[in-house]
Amino acid sequence: MVNSKEILKDYISYETREFTPKVLLKIPFDLYESQIIAKFIILLRKTEYHINCNHKIRKIFYLLALKHKQCKYGVHIPVNVFAKGLSIAHLGTIVVNGNAKVGSDCRIHVGVVIGANGGVPYWEIMFTLVLVRRCLEKFMWQMEVKSVQMPL
Numbered sequence: 707m708v709n710s711k712e713i714l715k716d717y718i719s720y721e722t723r724e725f726t727p728k729v730l731l732k733i734p735f736d737l738y739e740s741q742i743i744a745k746f747i748i749l750l751r752k753t754e755y756h757i758n759c760n761h762k763i764r765k766i767f768y769l770l771a772l773k774h775k776q777c778k779y780g781v782h783i784p785v786n787v788f789a790k791g792l793s794i795a796h797l798g799t800i801v802v803n804g805n806a807k808v809g810s811d812c813r814i815h816v817g818v819v820i821g822a823n824g825g826v827p828y829w830e831i832m833f834t835l836v837l838v839r840r841c842l843e844k845f846m847w848q849m850e851v852k853s854v855q856m857p858l
Contacts (some may be wrong), residue, residue, distance in 0.1 A: 707754075707758060707786060707840075708758055709755070709758040709759060710759075711755075713755075714751060714755045717751050718747075718748055720790055720791060721791060721792055722745050722747065725741070725743075725761075726739050730744075731744055731748070738798055742797060743796075744780045746775055746779065746781060746794070747794065749768065749772055749835045750772060752768055752770075752780055753765075753769060753785050754785045754786055757786070758786070765842065772785075778801070779797050780797070781798075781799075782800065782802065783800065783801045783802045784802060784804035787802055787804065787806050787808055789808065789809050790810045791810045791811035792812055792814070793812065793813040793814070794814050795813060796815065796816045799817055800814055800816065800817075801819045801820070802818075802821075803820060803821045805822040806820050806821065806822035808820065855856075
């Protein structure tokens, strides 16, 4: 969780260590895919910092900027989901649920969807399947009885 300037600088330096040259990160327009990814990760981490430190005006500004980048490039990653070491391989459709918690040094490729709704317990699935099977057996038995009773 990014809640201090030191942690923010540590996260950003760790996650952008692969991107060279660093001058491309200062250019206000986007030229290369790696530059866009690095800027997105920096924006995501700065948004996390301002949200966690409860900076009211900056939080709104960075949230709007992050939403704009997410819609523009199709990379929908909410704040405070990934630990240190987020790496995005290529731009494209990436969707992550806000309730998910992902550990450190995670690399994401195009077409990834990470959801976190708690899932359905195994026993509940098995119970539902048993009920469905019983209903089908009862239905099949009724169909057999009706077919026997009908004269040809």
